[in-house]
Amino acid sequence: MTSNTAEQHGLSRSGLYRAARKGRFERIARGIYLPADAAAADWDWIEAASRRPAATICLTSALSHHDLIDAIPAALDIAIPRGSRIPTGNPSIAWHSFSQSTFYLGRDEIPIPGTDLTIGLYSPERSIADVFRLRGEVGYELARDALKEWLRRGGKPAHLVQFATTLPRAKTPILTALDALA
Template sequence: MSRPPADLSAALSDLPGTFTLAEAAEAGLSRHGLYRLLDEGELMALRRGLYRRTDAAPVDLDLITAARAAPRATLCLATALAHHGLSDAIPAAPDIALPRGTRAPAGAHAQWHFFAPETFDLGRGTLVLEVGTAIGLYSPQRCIIDAFRTRRTEGHELAIDALKEWLRQRGSQPSELMAFAAHWPRVLAPLRSALAILL
């Protein structure tokens, strides 16, 4: 049952920073109430069916939108490397991977990359963006391997610079990196050559 207009702020306070139309209905917020809150500037529409409270803490709206639009979305390449402190590159839009064979969602601003389904979850963790919303995040080792795999399109510098920075970090184990890279046989030779130069 929808709340009367006087209780719109109470309904809104029960919702997380970012929510869907279905979540609004569960909190007792009618479509009419939602549109009224939009008109009053209490809410903003991120994409069709996805809304954000204007009083919510600042977050990266591109990541929030992508995470809500595609549950398998995973930060990768330059974006993930920067998150791990392995790159100073700041792409124009976040690098986000999806399993090959899925479609990039409309309305989410990102550079979409499509990785093989059989290795998609290797090295994949999660990053909580806010209460109720998380996005996948590849590990530093997986990001380095992906940078080497995509060096023809993403540039050789991204891969070499990330590897160089990773090797400077305490606890980095080149042998473990090579063992993990065995899941992508074509990356073994260039990665071994780079390690031979840098070590």
């Protein structure tokens, strides 16, 4: 619950703050509260979904969610449509701006456990294509390792190339990597 949505739950903004001071709600981020007895949940996911409804788990975080890499992301990678204001605050969320024309390609909504919220998550194919096109930012080794694991699990190269064709700067490095791995 946010301070702006407190009225939907029968609380005024000041009532929410009083309830938080009494321990009935726990502040997880600036302006975002959870009931003190709420089930365990990923606070970064809740904050990202509360701050931007289009928030989508991407890059290293998406690859980790799909178990395609062993690396533990230093921050939660979240994509938002280019032109959206990037929220300030939590340094454990890395905000990325993705083109509006391709933003929803390979995007699914998943529930955030312990809440009634959902957050976007890119498919394994989209995530691999994104790390190849942003390999200067995230590292070529990460992209290669994710591709190897995806292929080992039975991923179809034609499906990946289809995604790569729709995203800028992704097709050539993916084709080169697929050729090298073949």
